[in-house]
Amino acid sequence: MSAKEKRQCRGKRFDGWHWFNCAINANHEHEGRWYCKTHHPPSVDAKTVARKARWALEAAERRHGRDVVQARDRVVEAAKAWVGGMTHGSTYALVDATEDLLALEAGKTVIEEER
Numbered sequence: 001m002s003a004k005e006k007r008q009c010r011g012k013r014f015d016g017w018h019w020f021n022c023a024i025n026a027n028h029e030h031e032g033r034w035y036c037k038t039h040h041p042p043s044v045d046a047k048t049v050a051r052k053a054r055w056a057l058e059a060a061e062r063r064h065g066r067d068v069v070q071a072r073d074r075v076v077e078a079a080k081a082w083v084g085g086m087t088h089g090s091t092y093a094l095v096d097a098t099e100d101l102l103a104l105e106a107g108k109t110v111i112e113e114e115r
């Protein structure tokens with residue numbers, strides 16, 4: 001193959017209706033085949049891993065946000081029961097619910113620091 005000869009990417013493109021050969025100039029070799037930057041398999045794999053990691057982080061953040069909201073609701077309900085009843089049991093329930101909320105909020109800080 002001469003230096004001037006162009007290699008075509010082995011990847012496939014989809015136009016929303018049909019699959020066709022990418023045909024962009026291929027400058028990235030992988031296992032004896034040539035690809036454009038977009039279809040180079042190690043690049044595709046790296047993007048897939050990064051996308052899945054981002055989705056997992058977003059799902060964890062949504063889950064955590066929902067847990068905090070539920071913990072706050074439990075604190076409010078426990079506080080209402082405590083004001084209404086003023087029993088030992090309602091005091092412990094309020095303390096437990098508040099400790100759970102504080103732990104969840106502390107966890108939120110840790111997740112934000114990891115970014």
Ligand SMILES: [Zn+2]
Nearest residue numbers: 009022036039
């Ligand atoms: Zn390509």
